[in-house]
Amino acid sequence: EAQVTQNPRYLITVTGKKLTVTCSQNMNHEYMSWYRQDPGLGLRQIYYSMNVEVTDKGDVPEGYKVSRKEKRNFPLILESPSPNQTSLYFCASSSDPRVSYEQYFGPGTRLTVT
C-alpha cells in the first residue's frame, strides 16, 4: 500500500530535550516536505527536499533541522524544543510538485513541549 508513515504519532517532551520525528514514504517520491498545523493558521511549511541531499527552508524553519540521506526518509529534528513548537506535524511527499502538486500526507505527529 502506498503511504507516508510518521513516528511517533504522539509525543510529550520537555523543553530542551532533543527529539526526532521520522517520516518515510514507499512511493519512490523525490519531493518531501514537513508542515506544522496550528489552530487558525492552517498548514505552514517548515522544510522541504527536492531530492536526496537537497533541502531548503519553508516559511517557518526556525528551531528545526532536517536531513535527506535516503530518498524514502526525511526526519525532522528539534535540537532544543520549546513550548511554541507544540503543534501537529505532517510529513508529505510528491512525485514532482512542479507537475501536479498532489502531495500525499502522513497521519500526523502531535507534539507537546512542556
Next chain:
Amino acid sequence: GNSVTQMEGPVTLSEEAFLTINCTYTATGYPSLFWYVQYPGEGLQLLLKATKADDKGSNKGFEATYRKETTSFHLEKGSVQVSDSAVYFCALSDGSTDKLIFGTGTRLQVFP
C-alpha cells in the same frame, strides 16, 4: 504575496443538506487550486483540483470551479452525508515555488 482565505467554521448541516464552503485567493500569475480534506485523526487527502480558469474539479460528489474573475474556488456538494464530516482546506500553488499555500481550514459537521 500569495494567500488563500476560507470561510470560518464550523459549518453545521443536517444530512442531505446543500454545502458551500467559500474560498478566495490572491496570487500573481496563474495558480493551480486545490481542495484537501482531513478526516478525524488522519492526514490530508487531495479531494479535487483545477489547474486553469473555468476548470471544474470534482470528486465524491464535491465540485469546485476555478473562477479567475472573482478569484474564487468555492467547494459545493448537493447532499452531504455524516461521513463528510471533516476539515476542508483550500490551497493554491503558483507553479513558481515548490510549495502549497493553505487556507486556515473549515470544519464541517454533518448530523443525521
